[in-house]
Amino acid sequence: MGAKCPNEGLRRVLGEADWSQTQLAQAVNRLGRECGMQLRYDNSAVSHWLDGTMPREPVRPLVREALARRCRRPVTFAEIGFAVDTSASHASTVENLVDLERLDMDPSRRGVLGAGLFSVALTIPDWQDLVGRVEAVQTGRAARIGWNDVEMVTAMTERISDLDDQFGGRHARPMAASFLVNTVAPYLAADAPEDVRKGMLSAASDLCYLAGYMAADEGAHGLAQKYYLRALELAGQAEDHLTYCTTLRGMSVQAVDLGHGPQAQRLADAAAAASPQAGPRMRAFLAGQQAHAYAQIGDRGGALRFMNEAERAMDRAEAREKTFGAYDPAALNYHFGQVRYELGEVEASIIALTEAERLRSPIERRTRVRQVALCAERQLRVGRLEEACVTWHRALDDYPLVQSGRCDDRVRDMRALLRPHLGHPGARELHERSRTLHGTRAV
The missing domain is CATH 1.10.260 (434 Repressor (Amino-terminal Domain))
Known part of the structure; x- marks a missing residue:
């Protein structure tokens, strides 16, 4: 030897x-x-x-x-100097997607998938590397599909997204996995005109992005990265810049929430650079995330510059359409709150998060629980215990209706933060209320 x-x-x-x-x-x-x-x-x-x-x-x-x-x-x-297995097969995007979704559908494997490691070393494919890759779909395996099938997949994704907003992703993500395996994957393998084929790839990319977002919400961060990579591949093959940029931005959100500031900044910048001729709402959507990432790495000038850019872009978007969109004034104020907090301005962060709560759509229950609880944590940090207890009570009002790992984390942190203050009647009452949830939720 x-x-x-x-x-x-x-x-x-x-x-x-x-x-x-x-x-x-x-x-x-x-x-x-x-x-x-x-x-x-x-x-x-x-x-x-x-x-x-x-x-x-x-x-x-x-x-x-x-x-x-x-x-x-x-x-x-x-x-x-670690050996790499070069014999691994280069399966198609669709085959990789189906393998991932089947594992996610299997309750016995979900714990293994969820334990996957979030990697800062993940290689993000460039847009040009993804566009037009011939391995995307092998046609002729199923009946011919049309635009009505694309519209059905898009509508189903919107319904699952609404359920996620209202109730969290713990139950909605397996629905998405099942739909991808049993319906979307056969559609991707079906014969179709080129425009319909790209439409279906784009719809599948949106659904993969949503599945990744729900996995991140549950704390399954390695799994979320796998979904996001599949979404990038499908978006490139669909030549869908919007979903490609949205997915990169989602990956930046995941990284910044985990405290990986340099990776969050790299991904946020990549999303902005890859967005061709972004409209004002999309520009606000991207710049707000850049601001948060730059604040986390301590670049105050960059953070404030992007925050101002996001605010100006949102003003232009709201002037054109007086309805809330995917990125709305509530989301913008949330980013204000996160930027100010990262820069050490806790009081300004509380003001921004309070305004975000006032503006938020009632359907966004999961977001409300998490962000209201964040606001309470910061109120306690500056010594406003009674006010923090009132705010936490508002979070607990909706919490039993939401199945979300991130919301569970906020309630778990709330209980830990309250323990030194249990001599205060309001804090003791709040802590006792949270304990009544223990029988139905592992917090």
Whole structure:
């Protein structure tokens, strides 16, 4: 048996990270906990890796991810000297989509999917790399479809989105997965005129984006990334710039919510750069997210510049159409609140979140629970305990009707924040009310 070769690639990247062997081992152990693995690596394990021993296959992505997060850039397996299986088949986009959806439909596998790791090293395909790829659909497998089928898929996506807004994605996402496997995938394999084929690809991309958003809401962040990548591929094959940019922006939202500011900024900028001749509402939609990402990385000037751009664009959009759209004044004020908070202006953040609540459509129950609870957390932070309790009560009014991982997190945090204040009657009453929900929800 030949002697192992030292892994100079891993040594170089470890040096770039400015980490000791122990620090890398600790970071890998932490990432293991993120995806449900109990790891106990120490510096001796990393020493073996540097000497040329390969980590176990499930651990290799964790090593790569740990280094990518530390270096704040994508890191490839080849760069750190880890073998890559080149025999894997290059299945079509539709086949990959069906495999993903079937797993998501299976309750016995949902926990495994949900434990997938959120990766900052994820490679985002460029628009030009996606447009017109011939592997998208193999026609002739099913009956010919027409525009009425495209319209049906679009309408179904809108209905699932409404359910998600009202009740959260915990129950709606399996519906989306089932619909994608049983209806949309056969449509993608059907014969169709070119314009109808692209319309169906675009409709499928929208539905994949929605499934990714719902997965992120549930805290299944690795799964959400998989859905988002499928949405990007389908959008490129449909030549649908709007959904491609919307998906990149959604990926930025996911990253900023998880505290990965540099990746959030990169994705938000990519979404804005890829948006051709965006109208005012779309420009506000993109610039608001750029503002939040720039604020998180501490770029105050960039954050305020994009926030002003979003506000001006929204003013133009509202002047043209006096109805709420997908990005509306409530969403804009939410972004104001997040930017101000990231910049350390907590009182200004509370004002903006309060205005967002006033403007929000009644149907957006899940968003209301989460953002009202955020407002209460910030009221408590500046010492306004009684006001925070009143605000939290409003969040709890709607909470029992919403099945959402992010809302569960807000209620769990509320209970932890209230524990030091249980001598106050209002705080004790609120805490007791939240405990009555414990029998129906794991918070």
